Amino acid sequence: MAERCYLAIDLGAESGRVIAGLLDGRKIRLDELHRFANGPVHLGDTMRWDVVRLWSEIQTGLAKAAQKYGDSIVSVGVDTWGVDYVLLSKKDEILGQPYHYRDPRTRGLMDAAISQLSRKEIFENTGLQFMEINSLYQLLASRRSSPELFDVADRFLMMPDFFHWLLCGSRVVEFTNATTSQCYHPTQKTWAFDMLRKLDIPTHIFPEVVAPGTSLGQLRESVARRSGLPRLNVVAPATHDTGAAIAAVPAALTGSTKWAYISSGTWSLMGIESAHAILTPKALELNITNEGGIDNTYRVLKNIMGMWLVQQCRKSFERHGASYDYGLLTQIARDAKSFRAFINPDSPLFVAPEDMPAAIRTYCQKTNQEVPDDEGAVIRCALESLALKYRQVLERLEGLSGEKTEVIHIVGGGSQNELLNQFAADACHRPVIAGPIEATALGNVLVQARTSGELSNLADLRAVVRESASVRHYEPQNSAAWDDAYARFINLPALPA
Incomplete structure (x- = not known):
């Protein structure tokens, strides 16, 4: 053809x-x-x-x-x-x-x-x-x-x-x-x-x-x-x-497997696909959002301060004379000591700080934690904190839906960060399937193809993604250490800017 x-x-x-x-x-x-x-x-x-x-x-x-x-x-x-x-x-x-x-x-x-x-x-x-x-x-x-x-x-x-x-x-x-x-x-x-x-x-x-x-x-x-x-x-x-990206999640629509997604980019948008909006008092209490999806579905999700943390750290490091690409940032984070300190990624401190590493250090200092002392420690703090936030959000989504998630799909540009993908699997105790990287563009063009009559439905669309995209699998590791870290993380406040 x-x-x-x-x-x-x-x-x-x-x-x-x-x-x-x-x-x-x-x-x-x-x-x-x-x-x-x-x-x-x-x-x-x-x-x-x-x-x-x-x-x-x-x-x-x-x-x-x-x-x-x-x-x-x-x-x-x-x-x-x-x-x-x-x-x-x-x-x-x-x-x-x-x-x-x-x-x-x-x-x-x-x-x-x-x-x-x-x-x-x-x-x-x-x-x-x-x-x-x-x-x-x-x-x-x-x-x-x-x-x-x-x-x-x-x-x-x-x-x-x-x-x-x-x-x-x-x-x-x-x-x-x-x-x-x-x-x-x-x-x-x-x-x-x-x-x-x-x-x-x-x-x-x-x-x-x-x-x-x-x-x-x-x-x-x-x-x-x-x-x-x-x-x-x-x-x-x-x-x-994000709506386009979730349309391109390579999940099968048959069988009983329940899945959650993270559209990983400047923001991490973590959620589930639902046939209807969830408007319960608990959803309000948890500040969950309901955003539209393909075929009248709703993306019941939470907006999480995602790779913005790393992006802004990188810009700050460059202003101070240290040039890192994202691969090198990931490497120095991998080499840094684990579980030293955590941040609440959704603190207003991190919305638009003049200097992101300084904001991360300020947060750690104000919460009486060890202050990250170099670039690798700052990035590791950010990535570990994101993974722990994913676990917190996943627990809340499962509570709202009444269904246990069996796998997490991570799509978008942030799915290239292998360290964060592994952290997400470890923190959430769930297998992670990472990819496609270009989920948004794939969702965009495949919806157009459906409009032209070349594809029939959402199942067809996702079948094309499964046939076309390369993905990577991550299995949970080191569960006990992540459980200990989570017990510390969930008590962290959202400090004002």
């Missing part, structure tokens, strides 16, 4: 890519056509996204795709991180430079919202984990600081939906990303309009929500002309990168 080509525009917090997925009906291979840097831009005292530059890079990638694959390209779709958004006017003007989710403007606004509506009411209306980065609190921040924007705002588009608008003119929001906003009602399956009105957030800006796999229209004629592409179909994949 001749290969058909699907284009994934995959935007992450550190980089963006335009990737071709070549599917022959049974196996898929990926070809990275264009990679470019991403990250916050500091404007005055604010953190923003440079969406104009990102769009320029995307068009460069599209032109490369046209040159290499031409008429074999079937469709294109975008996935990005969650929570961030763009406001458009009725005349399609961008209103302001879009904020980065780590911008400090939302500090205190989660508590302000809870003072108006209870945590219970907000959770029942959204099913989402309480985090100050959520779109809800970003909108409240803009309502306070720049109320004039809402006098002219006509559409709230989340980041991937904004790039779909640039591609084809669509003005809708896709389900998996809508559910990251804390503005979407998980049982009514629409925006939480009553809650939004109570918080004085204009509701007219919220557009139709569409399912993953929806055809959004043809590529704009102007984009096609500049790039050399035909008028491709633009398809909304699972536009939240």
Whole structure:
């Protein structure tokens, strides 16, 4: 069977890519056509996204795709991180430079919202984990600081939906990303309009929500002309990168094996796939989130401060004259002494520190632990703490679902960290299957392939992943030592920033 080509525009917090997925009906291979840097831009005292530059890079990638694959390209779709958004006017003007989710403007606004509506009411209306980065609190921040924007705002588009608008003119929001906003009602399956009105957030800006796999229209004629592409179909994949990644977990849908997943990248998103949102008082107490998935499933999960800890340590080491690639960082962590000190990865101290190693040392000092004294000890502290956090979250997820997990799938870029994979198996006492690395791009293009009719269902999609992707297996080791470490870890506080 001749290969058909699907284009994934995959935007992450550190980089963006335009990737071709070549599917022959049974196996898929990926070809990275264009990679470019991403990250916050500091404007005055604010953190923003440079969406104009990102769009320029995307068009460069599209032109490369046209040159290499031409008429074999079937469709294109975008996935990005969650929570961030763009406001458009009725005349399609961008209103302001879009904020980065780590911008400090939302500090205190989660508590302000809870003072108006209870945590219970907000959770029942959204099913989402309480985090100050959520779109809800970003909108409240803009309502306070720049109320004039809402006098002219006509559409709230989340980041991937904004790039779909640039591609084809669509003005809708896709389900998996809508559910990251804390503005979407998980049982009514629409925006939480009553809650939004109570918080004085204009509701007219919220557009139709569409399912993953929806055809959004043809590529704009102007984009096609500049790039050399035909008028491709633009398809909304699972536009939240984690939603796309979980679609590409190589789990069999038959049999009784229960599995959990970790989408490992800047964030570690650990969860289970559920037929419905879990909105129980216990889920609220544990601050669990319910985010949308493929085929009306929900990703019942916890956002964990993931490889961000290591990424920011690496940048700090470089600023101080020590250059490490990620492989070398892993090696020096492996050589460091085990179980010296731990951090609570979700402490506000680690959200946006000026110096991550200093923040880790401060946390250890304030909690009366041994302070990591070199780079290897700092990285080992971070990785061991992440693995112990995985165990804590796994226990809570199993308590909510009433089912014991038999295996953990780790997908995404962080699945390349063999030391963390082994730590996760050890801490959780579960086998770990690591891979595919490119889960997000695979999920993106395979959802497009299903829309085109080349695949029939989610089982077909995951079967292609199992046929195509290489994975590594890790068996639990050293259980007693990890149990002792966990007994210390679970009593650690979440210190304020």
